[in-house]
Amino acid sequence: MLSEAKLRTARLEQKMEEQGLSAALITAEDSIAYLAGFWGYLGIEFGRPSMLVIRPGHDPVVITPLMESEMVSAMTWVEDVRVWEDAGPRSWQRVLGDVLGSGQRTLHVERQRLPAIVRNWLDEQDLQLGDITPILNELRMIKSELEIDIMKKAGTIAGAMMKAAHSSLRAGAREYESALAVIDAGTRAAAGFLTDKGWERFVSPMIHNLQILQSGPDTSMVHRRASVRQYQQGDPVYFCFCNMVQFKQYKLGFDRMFHIGSIDAKAEDVQQAAIDAQRRALEAIRPGVRAEEVAAAANEVYRERGYETGYRTGRAIGTAALEVPELKAGDKTILQPGMTFAVDGGISIDGECGGRIGDSVVVTEDGFEFLTSYPREILVV
Numbered sequence: 001m002l003s004e005a006k007l008r009t010a011r012l013e014q015k016m017e018e019q020g021l022s023a024a025l026i027t028a029e030d031s032i033a034y035l036a037g038f039w040g041y042l043g044i045e046f047g048r049p050s051m052l053v054i055r056p057g058h059d060p061v062v063i064t065p066l067m068e069s070e071m072v073s074a075m076t077w078v079e080d081v082r083v084w085e086d087a088g089p090r091s092w093q094r095v096l097g098d099v100l101g102s103g104q105r106t107l108h109v110e111r112q113r114l115p116a117i118v119r120n121w122l123d124e125q126d127l128q129l130g131d132i133t134p135i136l137n138e139l140r141m142i143k144s145e146l147e148i149d150i151m152k153k154a155g156t157i158a159g160a161m162m163k164a165a166h167s168s169l170r171a172g173a174r175e176y177e178s179a180l181a182v183i184d185a186g187t188r189a190a191a192g193f194l195t196d197k198g199w200e201r202f203v204s205p206m207i208h209n210l211q212i213l214q215s216g217p218d219t220s221m222v223h224r225r226a227s228v229r230q231y232q233q234g235d236p237v238y239f240c241f242c243n244m245v246q247f248k249q250y251k252l253g254f255d256r257m258f259h260i261g262s263i264d265a266k267a268e269d270v271q272q273a274a275i276d277a278q279r280r281a282l283e284a285i286r287p288g289v290r291a292e293e294v295a296a297a298a299n300e301v302y303r304e305r306g307y308e309t310g311y312r313t314g315r316a317i318g319t320a321a322l323e324v325p326e327l328k329a330g331d332k333t334i335l336q337p338g339m340t341f342a343v344d345g346g347i348s349i350d351g352e353c354g355g356r357i358g359d360s361v362v363v364t365e366d367g368f369e370f371l372t373s374y375p376r377e378i379l380v381v
Helices: 002-018 029-036 066-075 092-100 116-123 133-141 145-167 175-191 198-202 216-221 265-284 291-305
Strands: 024-026 051-054 061-065 080-084 106-109 128-131 212-215 236-240 255-259 314-316 323-327 340-349 353-364 367-370
Touching: 002 029, 002 051, 002 133, 024 029, 029 051, 051 092, 061 066, 061 092, 066 080, 066 198, 080 092, 133 323, 145 175, 145 255, 145 340, 145 353, 175 212, 175 236, 212 216, 216 236, 216 340, 216 353, 236 353, 255 265, 265 291, 265 340, 265 353, 291 323, 291 340
Parallel strands: 024 106, 061 080, 106 128
Antiparallel strands: 024 051, 051 061, 212 236, 236 255, 255 353, 314 323, 314 340, 340 353, 353 367
């Protein structure tokens, strides 16, 4: 893992040198994980940024809070780890300024993901800011064999979670009980892939949160968390594991809709349309196809069935839950082997019901391979 992260950083430095870029500041947690092989547990929401400075011809530098520094130093391959403190002269601003040096005139950042407190400080400096994102996106677009293997393990974990979700469903049970079952199953499955040795001892198997679970008429809402609601006979129940299913920071998309006891005609029509739209999109995935063509295939199904949706059909996934390209109108990126996507079918009828299904795939030389697996059909339990 760390050796590959080191190679990625070297490729980034080479791209920067080719384009005449003198320095890049990496601040997004998933980008730092991709390049430096570590992630923190405090993050920007605590006002404690960790950063990675890349300069062609110089060793990379990690800047991290004091209380994270021991773990970060043990996790990363980067040897130059600079520490900052909450109070006193050794602030992150001072440390970052020392690393960049007074002669630095240009700095490339992740423009759309730059934390506000970092951006505010940079705006006060005599620096011309550019965007490193296009180069990073290009590097991250095609996954290596190691990355795909990690994502396949994440898919196995996802399957255990969905099986637990399925088994939890019965009239009288409650949404949060399903969430607990999913978290337990995913954590146990992830633990089976880990050791307590070396770098892996810092990788937690814990599935922290079931982001999206909704039942009954609330399934039209798309994004609602598990509540204390009690399932009723005939209820639809929607599970979305997007950004919840992850292993070693690699994230998948995975969604299923279940129905307890029975399904009414309207809900069945909506769900079948979502399933068929996803199937049509998947059939379009192969090298040489434009991302927007995959979305167009799904959208044609919606039109045929009399539905409209403003959703994208999918997105690239990796260490971030949203990478590029996206499967939507206007994205003309050509699909290539090694790209990984979450591919969805989704319809909402406000106040009534929803139809949803989602899987993760990797593009292969002649089509695609599923990273997630569970029946792709009307699911009545």
